[in-house]
Amino acid sequence: MKKVLVILLLATLGYYVAGTYFDIGFGQPHFIKGLLPVKDIYLAQTVKSLKVSNAVTSIVVNFRGFDTLGEVTVLFLAVTALGSILYKKMNVLGERSVLFSSSSIVTSGSKLLFPAIILLGFYVFIHGHLSPGGGFQGGVIIASGFLLMLLAYENYSVSHTALSVVESLAGITFAGVGLLGFMHGGTFLQNFLPTGVLNHLFSGGIIPIIYIAVGFKVGAELTGVIYTVLHEKGESNG
Amino acid sequence: MDNTLFGYLNYAVYGTAVLVILIGLYGTMVKKSLLKVVIGLSVSDSGLNLLIVAIGYYKGGTAPIFSPGFLENFKSVSKMVDPVPQALVLTAIVIGFGVTAVALALVIRLYRHHGTLNIDEIKNLKW
Numbered sequence: 021m022k023k024v025l026v027i028l029l030l031a032t033l034g035y036y037v038a039g040t041y042f043d044i045g046f047g048q049p050h051f052i053k054g055l056l057p058v059k060d061i062y063l064a065q066t067v068k069s070l071k072v073s074n075a076v077t078s079i080v081v082n083f084r085g086f087d088t089l090g091e092v093t094v095l096f097l098a099v100t101a102l103g104s105i106l107y108k109k110m111n112v113l114g115e116r117s118v119l120f121s122s123s124s125i126v127t128s129g130s131k132l133l134f135p136a137i138i139l140l141g142f143y144v145f146i147h148g149h150l151s152p153g154g155g156f157q158g159g160v161i162i163a164s165g166f167l168l169m170l171l172a173y174e175n176y177s178v179s180h181t182a183l184s185v186v187e188s189l190a191g192i193t194f195a196g197v198g199l200l201g202f203m204h205g206g207t208f209l210q211n212f213l214p215t216g217v218l219n220h221l222f223s224g225g226i227i228p229i230i231y232i233a234v235g236f237k238v239g240a241e242l243t244g245v246i247y248t249v250l251h252e253k254g255e256s257n258g
Numbered sequence: 259m260d261n262t263l264f265g266y267l268n269y270a271v272y273g274t275a276v277l278v279i280l281i282g283l284y285g286t287m288v289k290k291s292l293l294k295v296v297i298g299l300s301v302s303d304s305g306l307n308l309l310i311v312a313i314g315y316y317k318g319g320t321a322p323i324f325s326p327g328f329l330e331n332f333k334s335v336s337k338m339v340d341p342v343p344q345a346l347v348l349t350a351i352v353i354g355f356g357v358t359a360v361a362l363a364l365v366i367r368l369y370r371h372h373g374t375l376n377i378d379e380i381k382n383l384k385w
Contacts, residue, residue: 026287030280038276041309046268047317059314059342063335067324075322075341080348091349098356105363152323156352219326238352245359252366 071215072149072224080154081227081234085209088230089194092237096191099241106252122172130172137165145235149224155231159238166243170250178247183240190237197226197233271312278305292365292375296358303354307347314343 049057062083063075072078080088145158169176201210209226216223282302286295319339320328365375372380 023288026284030283030287033283034276034280037279038272041272041276041313042268044313046271046312047315047319049316057336057340059338059340060336062341063322063338067335073324075324075338076344076348079341079345084345087349091352094356095352098359101360102363105360105367151325152321154348156348218324218329249362249366 067218069215070211070224070227071218072227073219074149074151074154077149077154077227077231078224081149081230082209082211085198085230088234089198089209092191092194092234095238095241096187099244102245103248106248121174127172130168134165134169137168138162141165141235141239145231146228147221148231148235149227150219150221155234156238158235159240160242162235162239163242163246167246170246178243180244180247183244183247187237187240187244190233190235190240193233194230194237197229201226272309275305275309275312278302278308281305290376290378292368292377295377296361296365299361300354300358303350303357307350307354310343310347310350314340316340 062079065083066072066075066078070078070082072082141158141161143158144153144161145155148154148158166178170178198209201208201212204210204212206212209230211225211227213225213229215225222228279302282298282300282305285298285301287298289295289298316339318337320332320337322338322341322344368380369375372382374380
């Protein structure tokens with residue numbers, strides 16, 4: 021009975037939500053006739069004055085830079101909340117909740133792959149303003165490398181101090197670069213560095229600096245999450 | 259709608275995205291296990307992301323990246339899809355990760371306290 025009611029409710033909801041989108045139309049220009057769509061303004065600004073190749077990066081870091089600072093703060097808060105919810109006395113630290121033995125193929129393979137994965141992560145967030153990718157994606161790739169190591173080796177450990185130092189330094193870099201915009205007579209997160217040449221590594225002003233900081237921050241935070249959850253022992257009553 | 263195939267694509271893309279959202283919401287509302295509730299939240303999150311990215315598509319548009327190839331072949335930026343929904347989805351993915359992580363932490367905590375994941379057996383939730 022409950023399932024039938026839920027399906028009826030969701031069908032009604034889905035009918036109206038989908039109907040709205042069917043009216044908009046897929047791939048159709050949905051803006052007021054005669055006016056320039058907002059995406060064209062963003063794209064023209066991106067290529068002309070900012071000299072950033074990846075328009076998504078320029079929107080995330082430049083046009084919506086303050087929003088990204090908030091996003092990074094939300095991620096930080098989520099990690100902090102995870103740590104405080106799963107907090108326990110120090111007696112179980114170092115004990116893994118998931119215990120298994122990995123074969124020698126997995127251990128030696130992951131030892132080979134780990135530097136390559138970390139290198140790919142660095143590449144993705146350093147080139148965030150040139151190619152698809154960016155700070156968040158690169159950070160996730162770095163965290164996946166640490167996940168591989170944590171799965172392959174039973175007593176592989178990541179220093180919590182190092183993680184929090186990297187995370188704090190990256191956060192300070194982001195906020196500090198934003199504050200430097202004030203000193204150049206502008207607003208918070210103003211682009212004050214020379215923008216350079218389009219499609220070159222040193223272009224886009226402060227965007228690469230901020231995205232590198234975001235990459236380190238996201239990588240450290242996600243590694244912290246993985247480490248915290250893997251060392252959570254579910255048996256005892258807390 | 260100049261060709262019918264593209265007209266059907268309209269229903270296919272938006273319909274799929276809405277269907278994924280509804281599947282996730284169904285899991286959240288019906289399932290008893292807390293882990294399945296969290297999985298349902300995550301699934302409906304994916305559906306929403308799909309829907310937002312789909313709005314930004316323009317017919318015949320390319321990826322919003324000013325690669326050398328694009329600059330040589332096209333002169334106008336109106337040949338690109340809308341980058342704003344993609345940037346918003348980037349934010350939404352990160353927020354979704356945060357929500358899932360905190361929800362899973364709460365589930366672990368509840369399991370530690372009650373020894374079960376079935377919401378019918380956790381009496382403290384009822385008032």
